Amino acid sequence: MSATPEAIGLRGRVGGWFSGLFRAAGDALPVRIGSSEYARTQTAPARLMGFDQALLWVTVALLAWGLVMVYSASIAMPDNPRFGRLGYSQTYFLYRHVIGLVLGFVAAVLAFQVPIRTWERCAPALFIFSLLLLLAVLIPHVGRSVNGARRWIPLGVMNFQPSELAKLSVVIYAADYMVRKMEVKERFFRAVLPMGVAVAVTGVLLLAEPDMGAFMVIAIIAMGILFLGGVNARMFFLIAAVLLFAFSMMVMMSEWRRERIFAYLNPWDEKLTLGKGYQLSHSLIAIGRGEIFGVGLGGSVEKLHWLPEAHTDFLLAVIGEEFGMVGVLVAIGLFLWLTRRIMHIGRQAIALDRVFAGLVAQGIGIWVGFQSFINMGVNLGALPTKGLTLPFMSYGGSAILMNLVAVSIVLRIDYENRVLMRGGRI
Structure with missing residues (x-):
């Protein structure tokens, strides 16, 4: 026997009422079925941090x-x-x-x-600018001499050390260089030698201060980026041997x-x-x-x-x-x-x-x-x-x-x- 429209409407209202009741109860109270208890959990979108929070806080801890x-x-x-x-x-x-x-x-x-692509575009200019500062620090009345070493440029609020900028500029320039030379990275004279000349020029300016420690760091940075960029092992060990010989001669002389x-x-x-x-x-x-x-x-x-x-x-x-x-x-x-x-x-x-x-x-x-x-x-x-x-x-x-x-x-x-x-x- 078919139900009348009034009965269907009544059942719909009652069903909606019970559905709303159980939905509200599910939001507020756990539901027990047998020996297991299920609770309705609120779904929330996962929040993804904008950057590495742990790296930031470890850096802050070291600074403090x-x-x-x-x-x-x-x-x-x-x-x-x-x-x-x-x-x-x-x-x-x-x-x-x-x-x-x-x-x-x-x-x-x-x-x-600053977007990373901007750093990539500015890599050569930043490297040249750091070389100019390394040259400027050697000029009398421009660079400041302390304990026989001329490494600082007085800027009022602080004494700026161009060798610190040189470390960052070599990182960015070497990375940009390897990207540009990726197709010829297996060729010594086209891939490694130009970068070696750039590091050598930087080293001459640093040794004139003198600052052999900064030169060592810069040489290791450049050599490490060349290796990570795909330079083969033979050329890498050749570079390492040349650097070891150069530093040994500096010590001996x-x-x-x-x-x-x-x-x-x-x-x-x-x-x-x-x-x-x-x-x-x-x-x-x-x-x-x-x-x-x-x-x-x-x-x-x-x-x-x-x-x-x-x-x-x-x-x-x-x-x-x-x-x-x-x-x-x-x-x-x-x-x-x-x-x-x-x-x-x-x-x-x-x-x-x-x-x-x-x-x-x-x-x-x-x-x-x-x-x-x-x-x-x-x-x-x-x-x-x-x-x-x-x-x-x-x-x-x-x-x-x-x-x-x-x-x-x-x-x-x-x-x-x-x-x-x-x-x-x-």
Whole structure:
């Protein structure tokens, strides 16, 4: 028997009422069926971060720790007659380091806004500009000389070191160069030799300052990018052999560099302890005093005019004395994670067929990893003394500035990777 329209309407209203009731109950209360309980969950779109948050916060942690350690290492420096006669206060280096951090953050924010394709277009111009600055710093009354080295250009609020810009410009230029030479990367004279000439010109200008440490970092960056860009193993080992020979000749032809090697081999020799081995011996004393857990923040004795450049090149020694082996291992772990993460972002970009962006990120990873490795090796007595700061932590305005710009470029690469993986366009 067919139902009347009134019955159908009534059933529809009752069914709708019960459906709404169960839907509301499902939103508010769990539903139990047998021994299992099911709850209605609200669906929410997954939020994808715009860039690598962990990389950002590890960088901030290193900067904050470095700020504290720079203050701790430099607080007693005004008591030194060398600085006391200049009227330095206990917070002099702290304030200048804060200025470097502020300028670095501003520059990093601006650099993050620049698309990677713009960096690629500007690569040759940026490299030439860095060479001009390296040349300008050698001109009297333009470059500032400190302890016999002419490496800084006074800019009022800070002394800018062109070699720091040269590191970044070589990363970007070498990546752009490899992209342009990808089809002839197996030919030595067309692929490797021109880049070798560019690095050699940079090296001549850096050695004139002199700044062999920066030249080593730049040479390793260029060689690493060539290798990652696809240069075959034979040419890579040939480049490595040439660089090893060049650095060996520099050491052999320079008496003070030879003395540094001898001091590294035996810093406790009575002829070297008060000379070229002085910094290394006191760095080892500082780390030895720290033992496992350190003497406590601010408790370092070696920073009290015993250890030269405690706030710059030998900041890790102060960390070792005040935080012990635990502090040194934490610092090593942070830099290891940071380098690995940057390299991962570079590999991800290459997987997305963004070769230039990938090589830039990996070049920055080589820069950060190699320079921190050298600085830590020097502080721990595993490598000869070399004037390289600890990235993100040591005192130095231009170094902090360029480190932050480099990390912001990596974050921009990661941001563009995520945009492409979401199906967007850059």
